[in-house]
Amino acid sequence: xxxxxxxxxxxxxxxxxxxxxxxxxxxxxxxxxxxxxxxxxxxxxxxxxxxxxxxxxxxxxxxxxxxxxxxxxxxxxxxxxxxxxxxxxxxxxxxxxxxxxxxxxxxxxxxxxxxxxxxxxxxxxxxxxxxxxxxxxxxxxxxxxxxxxxxxxxxxxxxxxxxxxxxxxxxxxxxxxxxxxxxxxxxxxxxxxxxxxxxxxxxxxxxxxxxxxxxxxxxxxxxxxxxxxxxxxxxxxxxxxxxxxxxxxxxxxxxxxxxxxxxxxxxxxxxxxxxxxxxxxxxxxxxxxxxxxxxxxxxx
Amino acid sequence: xxxxxxxxxxxxxxxxxxxxxxxxxxxxxxxxxxxxxxxxxxxxxxxxxxxxxxxxxxxxxxxxxxxxxxxxxxxxxxxxxxxxxxxxxxxxxxxxxxxxxxxxxxxxxxxxxxxxxxxxxxxxxxxxxxxxxxxxxxxxxxxxxxxxxxxxxxxxxxxxxxxxxxxxxxxxxxxxxxxxxxxxxxxxxxxxxxxxxxxxxxxxxxxxxxxxxxxxxxxxxxxxxxxxxxxxxxxxxxxxxxxxxxxxxxxxxxxxxxxxxxxxxxxxxxxxx
Numbered sequence: 283x284x285x286x287x288x289x290x291x292x293x294x295x296x297x298x299x300x301x302x303x304x305x306x307x308x309x310x311x312x313x314x315x316x317x318x319x320x321x322x323x324x325x326x327x328x329x330x331x332x333x334x335x336x337x338x339x340x341x342x343x344x345x346x347x348x349x350x351x352x353x354x355x356x357x358x359x360x361x362x363x364x365x366x367x368x369x370x371x372x373x374x375x376x377x378x379x380x381x382x383x384x385x386x387x388x389x390x391x392x393x394x395x396x397x398x399x400x401x402x403x404x405x406x407x408x409x410x411x412x413x414x415x416x417x418x419x420x421x422x423x424x425x426x427x428x429x430x431x432x433x434x435x436x437x438x439x440x441x442x443x444x445x446x447x448x449x450x451x452x453x454x455x456x457x458x459x460x461x462x463x464x465x466x467x468x469x470x471x472x473x474x475x476x477x478x479x480x481x482x483x484x485x486x487x488x489x490x491x492x493x494x495x496x497x498x499x500x501x502x503x504x505x506x507x508x509x510x511x512x513x514x515x516x517x518x519x520x521x522x523x524x525x526x527x528x529x530x531x532x533x534x535x536x537x538x539x540x541x542x543x544x545x546x547x548x549x550x551x552x553x554x555x556x557x558x559x560x561x562x563x564x565x566x567x568x569x570x571x572x573x574x575x576x577x578x579x580x581x582x
Numbered sequence: 583x584x585x586x587x588x589x590x591x592x593x594x595x596x597x598x599x600x601x602x603x604x605x606x607x608x609x610x611x612x613x614x615x616x617x618x619x620x621x622x623x624x625x626x627x628x629x630x631x632x633x634x635x636x637x638x639x640x641x642x643x644x645x646x647x648x649x650x651x652x653x654x655x656x657x658x659x660x661x662x663x664x665x666x667x668x669x670x671x672x673x674x675x676x677x678x679x680x681x682x683x684x685x686x687x688x689x690x691x692x693x694x695x696x697x698x699x700x701x702x703x704x705x706x707x708x709x710x711x712x713x714x715x716x717x718x719x720x721x722x723x724x725x726x727x728x729x730x731x732x733x734x735x736x737x738x739x740x741x742x743x744x745x746x747x748x749x750x751x752x753x754x755x756x757x758x759x760x761x762x763x764x765x766x767x768x769x770x771x772x773x774x775x776x777x778x779x780x781x782x783x784x785x786x787x788x789x790x791x792x793x794x795x796x797x798x799x800x801x802x803x804x805x806x807x808x809x810x811x812x813x814x815x816x817x818x819x820x821x822x823x824x825x826x827x828x829x830x831x832x833x834x835x836x837x838x839x840x841x842x843x844x845x846x847x848x849x850x851x852x853x854x855x
Contacts, residue, residue: 298677302763307671309667309730310689314696314731320704392597395601397842398838405790405810418625424606518790521790559697
């Protein structure tokens with residue numbers, strides 16, 4: 283998008299007053315900024331969420347975390363989920379987008395239907411899948427019906443599998459979301475470029491890699507950001523599918539924050555976990571932003 | 583390259599097969615919701631005796647009616663407030679070159695990164711001390727603030743690409759800043775307003791974590807919380823649970839299919855902003 287140069291930098295009375303921003307900034311401060319700042323402070327205390335008496339424990343919560351296998355596991359699960367979703371969901375979404383962005387007759391209908399799961403409430407799809415993935419659920423029934431009875435599993439009850447089942451549910455729900463963003467990117471590629479490449483005799487793989495992929499850079503940036511940050515913060519689906527179980531096999535940082543605060547009353551420790559989550563999100567989003575922005579410039 | 587060939591037909595078949603696999607869970611959802619509770623055959627076998635019993639029972643026992651009203655109310659009010667305050671805030675932040683404008687922009691960027699989990703517990707305490715727990719009004723207040731960074735960010739990006747000429751002309755003609763915003767700037771923001779409306783409405787409607795925290799233990803519920811309570815109550819009565827899930831999905835999908843073009847463009851809209 284080209285920016286139109288401002289001819290009158292300081293036109294007569296055209297700079298809007300700062301107080302236009304006041305209502306938004308006050309709401310934002312009340313809901314996000316002030317509580318977050320207090321959160322950072324509480325992370326270094328043993329606050330229980332109720333009593334006004336609490337004491338400063340320095341890095342105590344963080345050293346406890348190092349010794350807490352549940353916390354270490356939850357951090358690990360969170361990273362695994364975020365990376366797995368980012369790779370699988372975007373791979374799937376990209377294939378869907380390339381398939382839909384062709385001459386096939388059903389392309390408009392497919393686009394609408396494949397995107398539909400993304401607007402449904404995640405907790406609803408998670409409860410649906412909790413049943414489908416059960417020992418007597420539809421997934422196992424279907425495997426039996428097509429002669430793959432040997433593949434039947436307790437998808438959510440097996441600690442080795444449960445995390446991957448959650449990833450599968452999320453890919454099912456949001457693959458269409460990635461697709462829509464890739465499609466918008468593909469449709470911004472001028473037709474002449476495809477045709478020129480086709481006339482030059484480049485094969486489909488080569489055409490994708492050296493012609494289309496660079497032009498999709500902005501779509502990649504948005505998709506990767508959305509899926510990695512969504513994956514890191516994941517709560518609803520885990521809560522509804524497994525509740526973090528079996529045992530702690532699928533606990534993420536967010537489910538552990540919830541449990542530690544509301545079932546154990548360890549608010550200080552819980553907020554320290556939220557700090558770790560914040561740091562991971564900040565590192566992931568800024569580093570991704572810089573890497574992808576560099577690639578976008580290189581592709582431009 | 584623009585012709586329909588055998589290979590295109592093959593691709594068409596593959597894509598439709600993928601869509602059928604993606605739609606399979608929805609088939610099971612409906613199939614289980616409409617079959618009699620006594621039917622314990624395989625969940626993938628189409629039922630021969632469809633009934634709406636589970637729906638009536640789920641509706642009567644799930645408190646879904648009240649929850650739907652609350653969800654509509656919370657979503658509509660929050661989105662209205664957040665669009666109003668964010669578009670108004672984006673105007674000076676996008677236009678002014680002063681230090682405060684840069685500072686506010688950086689705060690907005692910070693707000694984009696901060697995960698809500700960090701603020702959730704201290705805010706829970708504040709809401710409790712103000713006696714706002716268990717009230718849907720607190721949720722409206724909450725989302726109005728939570729969605730500000732993202733929405734303002736969308737507006738700022740869009741506004742910076744707009745020419746100032748119309749604003750300048752209106753100001754020269756004697757419009758006061760608020761009038762310039764109301765009659766000149768805001769109408770030009772329509773495309774990004776649609777995007778912001780869609781994205782905010784869906785994330786507020788679907789949110790589960792916040793109402794789980796702030797409404798738990800009260801009789802005020804939004805749809806996701808009501809469903810979680812319902813599942814907790816009818817643990818393995820899946821016909822009933824699935825009927826409740828269908829009831830909760832129908833309004834969203836109805837809106838989605840009616841407005842699919844604007845909604846899909848809304849989601850893809852961040853790309854052009």
